[in-house]
Amino acid sequence: MARDPTIAYVLLRNAHFGPRLASAVELCVRDLVRHSRYAASTLVVCPNVDRPFDGIRIETVPDAPLGGNLAKAWGVGRLLRRLRVDLAVVENHLPVAALIASASGAPTILHSHAYEKAPSGALKRTARDFELRRIAGLAFVSEDCANRFRSNFPNAQAPMRAVPNGLDMTEWSDSVPKETTILSVGRGLDDKGHIEAMAAIARLLPLRPQWNARFILSAIDREPGIVRELRNAAAQFGDRIRIDTNLPYGEVKAAWEKAAAGMVLTKTPEPFGRTALEALASGTALMASGLGGLAEVCGPDALIVDPADPDGVARGLASLIDAPGLRAKLARSGRARVERLFDIRAVAKRMDDFVDEVLARRG
Structure with a gap:
């Protein structure tokens, strides 16, 4: 042989x-x-x-x-x-x-x-x-x-x-009880759209006291001004907006599995978009820019917005967090998409x- x-x-x-x-x-x-x-x-x-x-x-x-x-x-x-x-x-x-x-x-x-x-x-x-x-x-x-x-x-x-x-879908769960958390994960770079995500979150949280937000950032030394700007914007919300940096992968995975809503707002075409894939695998209702390879990851199973349109991003996030039925639909279809294709x-x-x-x- x-x-x-x-x-x-x-x-x-x-x-x-x-x-x-x-x-x-x-x-x-x-x-x-x-x-x-x-x-x-x-x-x-x-x-x-x-x-x-x-x-x-x-x-x-x-x-x-x-x-x-x-x-x-x-x-x-x-x-x-x-x-x-x-x-x-x-x-x-x-x-x-x-x-x-x-x-x-x-x-x-x-x-x-x-x-x-x-x-x-x-x-x-x-x-x-x-x-x-x-x-x-x-x-x-x-x-x-x-x-x-x-x-x-x-x-x-x-x-x-x-x-x-x-992803090994036997290791990713969509049955973890969801928390009313909006999650944005990725490198701490301007292009990743965290600033746009923060702007929408800051507009919506004052009228939605049951919701909070979390940012998990890596590569924070490359554009320190971005992380500083995010921290400054989060300060007025106290512990309702949490910013973590350089977490082990297991903690990032656990955060996706708990989050009810996710944002992947990369502002230029993305070759793939693993963070979006992980969100969908976790049964997290996702809002994304859909640029480049992100379109292949998300298909019709995420809410697509233009990160250059702050009003549109805020409206999209509001529709996501205010509509449990929409979140549930996207969570189911997103998870099924990953099981079928990835x-x-x-x-x-x-x-x-x-x-x-x-x-x-x-x-």
């Missing part, structure tokens, strides 16, 4: 492959590996972490005193060659993926969670085309992400697939099938 292929998922840059500070990318990798039919022969190469996710073999990114991520990428490629890895899946960075492919000799899939910008100028176009020729497959977190890549890189020849984030078993199978296709093409 032929052995299962040895697969390496590669996380560089500021990745934290553990439950304390994992981002959407690390959580996606964890879930794909745990539910892969090749889980026993898969490892994750990542920066050193104090407490990694349980049950997954990791190898630490080799040190590279000089040269930054590209030097680390070369070291990772050499490590994969020594480990005789059959295929690498590199998260998010085309030049790094191309370098790892060259150094390892293994077919390499670029797994993109972001919009890859079109190259500007002939020199950059030549460089990107050179790198793409080394890539054996391209996986994207949404069809929107894949379509933008096709438009920006018309010369790409590698097979492409959309493989979204998934259960991790189906998503992991999609990635495994793509791995098989790439390996077969390299034959």
Whole structure:
């Protein structure tokens, strides 16, 4: 019987492959590996972490005193060659993926969670085309992400697939008693729409004493003015608006499962939108901007508003929190949508099938 292929998922840059500070990318990798039919022969190469996710073999990114991520990428490629890895899946960075492919000799899939910008100028176009020729497959977190890549890189020849984030729906509950809380989760950046969410909440709470709000923010050092502005706006409400930062993933999950209403108001197109997925999985009635990949996550099962229209956001939130029937309807349909389209078993199978296709093409 032929052995299962040895697969390496590669996380560089500021990745934290553990439950304390994992981002959407690390959580996606964890879930794909745990539910892969090749889980026993898969490892994750990542920066050193104090407490990694349980049950997954990791190898630490080799040190590279000089040269930054590209030097680390070369070291990772050499490590994969020594480990005789059959295929690498590199998260998010085309030049790094191309370098790892060259150094390892293994077919390499670029797994993109972001919009890859079109190259500007002939020199950059030549460089990107050179790198793409080394890539054996391209996986994207949404069809929107894949379509933008096709438009920006018309010369790409590698097979492409959309493989979204998934959730293990046996671990997500919509039966936890709901609290009259409005929840907004994400990085503490202007683009994430927390300021717009806060403005709507501040307009509505004075006349709805039974409701409160909570913000759970990460990456708060990148735009500290945003967090400061949120705290200033919340101050007048005392403990009715709570702002937490850099919570472990388990606490974020528990917060979604308790919240009656959620807001994901990203102001520019989102490649995917894992926070929206988690809200829907929790049976939280969701209001979202619906831009980019968020439209694929939410479909018709969230209330869609324009974050640039403060009156519209406030009206939408009022309709959500004042209508228990609407909340219940969205909670049911949102949960069903995730079970139907984003259960991790189906998503992991999609990635495994793509791995098989790439390996077969390299034959």
